[in-house]
Amino acid sequence: MSTEEGDRVELLQGTLDLLILQTLRQGAAHGHEIMQAIKRRSDAVLQVEQGSLYPALHRLIKRGWIGFDHGTSDNNRRAKYYRLTAKGRRQLAVETSKWERLARAMARVLRPA
Amino acid sequence: MSPRRRDPLDDLDQDIRDHLRRETEENIARGMMPAAAAAAARRAFGSVALTTEAVRAVWTPVWIDRVAQDASYAVRSFVRAPGFAIVAMLTLALGIGVNTAIFSLVYGVLMRPLPFGESARVVRVSEYHAGGRSTLRDAMIANQTFEAWRRAPRAVDALAAYAERAYDVSGGGDAERIRATAVSPALFRVFGLTPAAGRFFDDREALAGADTVIVLAYGYWQQRFGGRSDAVGRTIVLDGQPRVIVGVAPAGFSFPDRDRRLFTPFVVPRLQTDAGDPQVRVFPAIARLAPGATIAQAEAEGTAVVRALGPPPIAADLLFGKGGAAAVRVRAVIDELTAPVRPMMLMLGAGVVLVLLVGCANVANLFLFRGASRARELAIRSAIGAGRARIVQQLLTESLVIAGAGGILGMLVAWRLIASWPALAPRSVPRLDQVQLDWTALAFAVVATVAAGLLAGVAPALHSAPSGPAAALREAPGPSSTRAASRVRQALLVLETAVAVVLLVSSSLLVRSFVRVLARNPGYDASHVLASRVSLQGGAATAARWQQLAAAILDRVRALPGVESAGAASMAPLGDSTFTIGFRLAGDRAEPVIARARGYVVTPGYAEALRLRLIQGRFLTAADAASAIEAMVVNEQFASIYLNDGKPILGRRYAGLLAPGVTTEIVGVFGNVLKNGLLDAPEPEILVALGNHGLINIGRDINLVIRTSGDPAAVAPALPSIVRDLDPGAPVHNTTVLATVLSATAGETRFATTLLAGFAALALGLAAVGLYGVLSYDVSRRWRELGVRAALGATRSRLVALVVAEGLGLSAAGIAAGIAAAAGVARLLRTLVFEIGPLDPVSFVAAPAIALIVALAACGIPAWRASALDPAAALRTE
Numbered sequence: 001m002s003t004e005e006g007d008r009v010e011l012l013q014g015t016l017d018l019l020i021l022q023t024l025r026q027g028a029a030h031g032h033e034i035m036q037a038i039k040r041r042s043d044a045v046l047q048v049e050q051g052s053l054y055p056a057l058h059r060l061i062k063r064g065w066i067g068f069d070h071g072t073s074d075n076n077r078r079a080k081y082y083r084l085t086a087k088g089r090r091q092l093a094v095e096t097s098k099w100e101r102l103a104r105a106m107a108r109v110l111r112p113a
Numbered sequence: 114m115s116p117r118r119r120d121p122l123d124d125l126d127q128d129i130r131d132h133l134r135r136e137t138e139e140n141i142a143r144g145m146m147p148a149a150a151a152a153a154a155r156r157a158f159g160s161v162a163l164t165t166e167a168v169r170a171v172w173t174p175v176w177i178d179r180v181a182q183d184a185s186y187a188v189r190s191f192v193r194a195p196g197f198a199i200v201a202m203l204t205l206a207l208g209i210g211v212n213t214a215i216f217s218l219v220y221g222v223l224m225r226p227l228p229f230g231e232s233a234r235v236v237r238v239s240e241y242h243a244g245g246r247s248t249l250r251d252a253m254i255a256n257q258t259f260e261a262w263r264r265a266p267r268a269v270d271a272l273a274a275y276a277e278r279a280y281d282v283s284g285g286g287d288a289e290r291i292r293a294t295a296v297s298p299a300l301f302r303v304f305g306l307t308p309a310a311g312r313f314f315d316d317r318e319a320l321a322g323a324d325t326v327i328v329l330a331y332g333y334w335q336q337r338f339g340g341r342s343d344a345v346g347r348t349i350v351l352d353g354q355p356r357v358i359v360g361v362a363p364a365g366f367s368f369p370d371r372d373r374r375l376f377t378p379f380v381v382p383r384l385q386t387d388a389g390d391p392q393v394r395v396f397p398a399i400a401r402l403a404p405g406a407t408i409a410q411a412e413a414e415g416t417a418v419v420r421a422l423g424p425p426p427i428a429a430d431l432l433f434g435k436g437g438a439a440a441v442r443v444r445a446v447i448d449e450l451t452a453p454v455r456p457m458m459l460m461l462g463a464g465v466v467l468v469l470l471v472g473c474a475n476v477a478n479l480f481l482f483r484g485a486s487r488a489r490e491l492a493i494r495s496a497i498g499a500g501r502a503r504i505v506q507q508l509l510t511e512s513l514v515i516a517g518a519g520g521i522l523g524m525l526v527a528w529r530l531i532a533s534w535p536a537l538a539p540r541s542v543p544r545l546d547q548v549q550l551d552w553t554a555l556a557f558a559v560v561a562t563v564a565a566g567l568l569a570g571v572a573p574a575l576h577s578a579p580s581g582p583a584a585a586l587r588e589a590p591g592p593s594s595t596r597a598a599s600r601v602r603q604a605l606l607v608l609e610t611a612v613a614v615v616l617l618v619s620s621s622l623l624v625r626s627f628v629r630v631l632a633r634n635p636g637y638d639a640s641h642v643l644a645s646r647v648s649l650q651g652g653a654a655t656a657a658r659w660q661q662l663a664a665a666i667l668d669r670v671r672a673l674p675g676v677e678s679a680g681a682a683s684m685a686p687l688g689d690s691t692f693t694i695g696f697r698l699a700g701d702r703a704e705p706v707i708a709r710a711r712g713y714v715v716t717p718g719y720a721e722a723l724r725l726r727l728i729q730g731r732f733l734t735a736a737d738a739a740s741a742i743e744a745m746v747v748n749e750q751f752a753s754i755y756l757n758d759g760k761p762i763l764g765r766r767y768a769g770l771l772a773p774g775v776t777t778e779i780v781g782v783f784g785n786v787l788k789n790g791l792l793d794a795p796e797p798e799i800l801v802a803l804g805n806h807g808l809i810n811i812g813r814d815i816n817l818v819i820r821t822s823g824d825p826a827a828v829a830p831a832l833p834s835i836v837r838d839l840d841p842g843a844p845v846h847n848t849t850v851l852a853t854v855l856s857a858t859a860g861e862t863r864f865a866t867t868l869l870a871g872f873a874a875l876a877l878g879l880a881a882v883g884l885y886g887v888l889s890y891d892v893s894r895r896w897r898e899l900g901v902r903a904a905l906g907a908t909r910s911r912l913v914a915l916v917v918a919e920g921l922g923l924s925a926a927g928i929a930a931g932i933a934a935a936a937g938v939a940r941l942l943r944t945l946v947f948e949i950g951p952l953d954p955v956s957f958v959a960a961p962a963i964a965l966i967v968a969l970a971a972c973g974i975p976a977w978r979a980s981a982l983d984p985a986a987a988l989r990t991e
Contacts, residue, residue, distance in 0.1 A: 031128060032135040050136075051159035054129065055167040061121050062171060068121060080128045 016048065016056045017065075018099055021084065021092040024066060028083035030073065031057065057082060102103050125168055129161055137802045149335050181512035191514070197483055198202050198515060201476045204879065205519030205565050208472035210526025211594060211875075213550075213558040215465040215868075217531050217536070219458045221548030221559075223451045230982035234402040235446045238262075238272065238415055242425065245436025249693075252449075253395035254440065255419075255429055256382050262418045262441075268411040269400035269443075273300035273511055274379050275369065280351040281844050282374075290648065290846045291333070291374040293351075298378065301328075303401045310334070311345035311360030314378045324378040327356045331364040333374040334380070351377070353650045353842075369397070371546065393428035395867050399446060408443045415441025432695065435707060450543050456944050457865045464619065464872040469565060474609040475883045476569035480512060481598050481605075482890050484577025493578045512570025513563070520562030524550075527558065539860030566989055572601050584881045602887050603923055606880075610927020610933060610964065613880040616873035617960035618935035619942060622953055623866040626893075626946035635788035636748075636795075638688055638724035639855045641677075643825035644685055645848040647815040656811050660738075660803050661816045662840055663716055669835045670819055671718075677820045680719030682800075684711070685816035686788050688847075689856045692810050694799075696770055698755055710747075710797040711788065714811045714831050720746075720800070722818040726784030730763045733780070737802035743771060744802055746781040771801070790858025792947070811839040818851070825850050865945070879966060880927075881971040888920050888975035899979055900987025909980040916976040917969070924968035928961045935960070 007105065023037045034057075035048050060066045065088030074077040084092070133154050140150035158164070169176070189197035226232045239252030254274070263272045273612070273616045298314035306313070309331055318326050329337075329344065338344035348355050356377070367373045402411060419439045451458075484491070493502055499507075538545055576598045644880060647666065663681040670679045676936035684690050694712040699907045713719075720732040727748060737744040747756070756762050762782055770777040785795035803811075821828055822824050833845045892899070899912055939951035950955075 019232040030135075031132045035132075049159065050132070050157055051161075052167070054125070054164050055171055056172040058121060058168045070124075079131055079132075080124060 014072040018095045024084040028081040176655045183507045187511040187514040201515045201518045204472045206522035209523030213527035214530035216557045217554040219462045225547045236443045242433040243437030245434025247434040254398045256394045258419045268406040268414040268418035270403045271299040271302040272400045273297035274396045274398040283350045293375045294373045295377045295379040300399045308360040309363045313480035313507040319378040326359045328360045328376040334361045337542035352406045404982040411443040468872045469962040471609045471879045474605045480573035505574045509570045516566030523733035610882040611931035613876040613937045614931025620869040620873040621956035621960045627866045629948045639852040642851040644851045645817045649813040650842045674819045678721040679819040680722045681716045683714040683811045710799045713800045728782040730781030743777040744780045746800040748798040750795040881967045884971040892975045900984045903984035906911040912979045913976045916979045917972045
């Protein structure tokens, strides 16, 4: 139970969480759609490990940031749809600004003016 | 959407399957073959099992995870160093096991609800005269009071009287003598019973002449009638009188104690007046409190009833003692049943808890040693980010794991002990059959286990967990950080020693008291005496027949080889019947004294066979039986209570003392007899000769006492044939060696004393092990220091003295604290000790001395190790 390893996991989780929340802002989606959307919107730079998507989804459900419904998909099949909750929407704003601050700071450090 | 809360885990598998199917379809759309597409999808997803696991972990509370992690870590580390774990586990197993066993004993005897009805509402009702000195052995009520109250009870319903009986049964099987109870029909309602077969008594069957019915106890129905339903309606013969079986009581019901074989109707003696005074008869009675009624209300109602009857008749004064106004007492039966053993049970409970406490202190010390030796490991954990709380939690988990293992092992100990309680505990302890290892006992064991784990673990965990990573790494494992832990160890040791001393002093008080009890003079010489009883049957039970049969039996018994002397009486020491008489003793005082005494009708030879002590005058002789003047021998207690006017006792004559028109003369004084055993108190007693007067109730039992030169049991086989020749219908029973019965009367005291002494030994042993452990640890911790001292010229004896001084210092502190605590505890034991003051000097000197000797012994090995120290080697050790 080393701390460094824990911190790294935290970081990745946080990133994936942010990506999921951002994706669901466009509307409810099932797991596969979320994965595809992240891949597509990041020009395939961000490759979500498919297996880690589901624990992340459940973590977000547990925190109350996303909910889920059962619906039918475009080709008329049953599917579990994840959607953003009001709390999740607020959290997305917080996380986004946090991320942007971090990104700006990183940029300043890496490319000093 | 449905508003109900859905479990997000419900459709996890389906969700993942959907995902894989979509991925597969996309792969196919990209032109892959279906099989390859599915394989690629699975590859891209990774392990479904691991994912599922990870999702479930999201929903698992963190603490479960941590506890499981800590517990498995603890188990692994115990397996690596099993010595520590085994000692700690065995210590706690012993403590928890013995505690659970004692708990189930105390719970079963004192607290388990009575098996029938709403037990707390079943009460005993009895009568007393405020301030009067009643010498009735049990709480009883008079017939007038009972009848008057029964007419209009409000605070109680189902008022029931009873009397213990013994019958000779014949018809429908072998002749045998059985214990039974005569009960009011209402008694079955008091307990809310339903018959297992047939019916209970009708109220009309409790009238004289109509009482020719019986209800069988369930066990007896099984035993004698094989549980056949046609037993109801059959006739059996009790004491020569035919009786019809009308029903069977439910399984397990026996009253007032175990092994009552059947029930007969209790006929309340008639209230007919006899020469002006109402005839007073007393008997025990119970009732059920009416719904909503309290004990106080019932007492007020009963007292009002008895006072409405007017001033108590003289006969009632004789029974309840002359005193203030009559009143009624109401007590819950369960409390009353268990009251005699309550102090003993509570003492055992307290004692065994102390043993567990000592065990916990020892295990706590072990954990402290272990914590010290793991200081570096804990420091590293702290350095890599484990908080203090996290490490404390981990250490506590370890002690709980040890306690848990100890608890499981302890169940085996408890199970063995509980199974042997009925054999170990004296039969006089009520409700022993209620003692069992059940859910209540298991719940207790779980609580005890957790408590023991925390007690043993909290102090070590707090002391071993570093307060911060920096401090931990800097200090570990230097002597300064262990100083605090060392103080805790010493404090624990002082506590253990103190507790052990308290137990030692307490058990020493009990042992000394028990020795006193055994050394009491019962007033007769029980060694080499065989006691037996012959019961006259039915109509043959007359005083004349008694006298004739007794004389014939004694003639033959005296002729047996090995018999030195023999006699018979209407009652005998340690027999279960007692006849008490009351009479007016007209002395020189202005007011006639009302005397009460146990009245024995004795044959010649009785006093000799029992070796009663003659103080003055003479015992009764054959001539007294025929004399016109009734000769009477009184005991010392009688003389000191009733004949204490300083005038000579012998030769006093009383006209009409025991019967109208007969003069009684006191011809002798004998030493007090403890009729009911070694814990009995002396009561006034008189002996009269069997004569034509028939003044004192002689009963139907011929109580034989036979003194032998050899083993009294050797004479026993001859008795039945002697009696059968003389009267085939009279059973011989209760043939016992008197000394055995006498020593059994101290059985409860012996039991409690043995157990407490065992606890004390256990506690002392644990404390000694603890002292040994602390000293050994200190010697190894100070190895270098001792080496330096040796190198600088300290002699071996100096090194030994260093170690012993530390050990004795700790012990002395513990012993001093123990003596102070024991002085307080001893006061609580007052009711349990006999003729020993609570501050008995012998106990308070002997117990600490024993503790000191054991402490010295515990110092031995560490001191020897210190003396054998090689300075050069010691200085090289790190």
